[in-house]
Amino acid sequence: xxxxMMWAKLVQRWPQHAGKFISGxxxxxxxxxxxxxxxxxxxxxxxxxFFLGLVESIIGPVFVIVTSNWWTxxxxxxxxxxxxxxxxxxxxxxxxxxxxxxxVHGSIATWKIFxxxxxxxxxLFALVVVVLMPDNxxxxxxxxxxxxxxxxxxxxxxxxVTADDKWKWNQFREALRDPQTLLFFVTAM
Numbered sequence: 001x002x003x004x005m006m007w008a009k010l011v012q013r014w015p016q017h018a019g020k021f022i023s024g025x026x027x028x029x030x031x032x033x034x035x036x037x038x039x040x041x042x043x044x045x046x047x048x049x050f051f052l053g054l055v056e057s058i059i060g061p062v063f064v065i066v067t068s069n070w071w072t073x074x075x076x077x078x079x080x081x082x083x084x085x086x087x088x089x090x091x092x093x094x095x096x097x098x099x100x101x102x103x104v105h106g107s108i109a110t111w112k113i114f115x116x117x118x119x120x121x122x123x124l125f126a127l128v129v130v131v132l133m134p135d136n137x138x139x140x141x142x143x144x145x146x147x148x149x150x151x152x153x154x155x156x157x158x159x160x161v162t163a164d165d166k167w168k169w170n171q172f173r174e175a176l177r178d179p180q181t182l183l184f185f186v187t188a189m
Contacts, residue, residue, distance in 0.1 A: 003057030011061045018069065019135035021062045026129045028055045030122030037112035069136055070151070073158055094118070 011021055029052065036048045063083055071079050101113055108116070134140040137151040175181045 003054040004060060007058040008061040011058070011065050017135050018062050018065045019133040019139075021058055022066070023126070023130045023133050025055050025058045025062070026122065026126040030119055030126045033115055033122055034119035036115045036119070037108075068158060069155065072155055 007021075011018065014021075032048055032052045032055065036045070036052075039045045039048055063080075067076050067079050067083070097117070098114060101117055102110055104110065104113055106113075132141070137143065137148050140148060140151070143151060
């Protein structure tokens with residue numbers, strides 16, 4: 001929870017760097033996963049897990065920014081549902097892979113094989129994200145100038161704020177009274 005609040009504040013302050021936040025998070029996450037097999041006691045595992053959770057907690061806040069920057073208000077619900085559906089799909093595929101990797105027996109402990117496999121896969125994915133994930137439409141490498149302009153015009157009606165780092169208590173109180181916000185909070189916990 002603390003990580004989500006910290007990252008949300010940073011992403012709110014610098015939304016123009018959303019791609020860098022995601023790239024850094026995925027790269028850090030995969031590095032921590034790859035280094036976890038070096039832990040030999042509870043304190044080491046707990047420390048790795050703490051930092052893993054801290055890095056992982058950026059994804060929710062930054063995906064909200066990315067979704068609002070790239071898609072119109074009408075499209076945002078389906079896009080958010082799509083990226084939220086990645087968790088159960090990933091859990092299913094990860095479960096199958098873990099089952100298969102559990103059958104591997106060698107000189108390396110099975111739990112370490114899990115971390116090395118998933119860490120390596122995540123590192124490869126992180127490198128793809130670093131290369132392909134833009135901060136916004138203006139630096140999307142796969143779009144030409146005309147397409148960048150169209151992409152920006154599409155979301156202009158969203159009136160997305162690109163830099164507003166002031167805490168507004170009235171917005172906080174409004175969020176506490178909103179049933180959808182409270183339901184989202186409960187389901188996220």
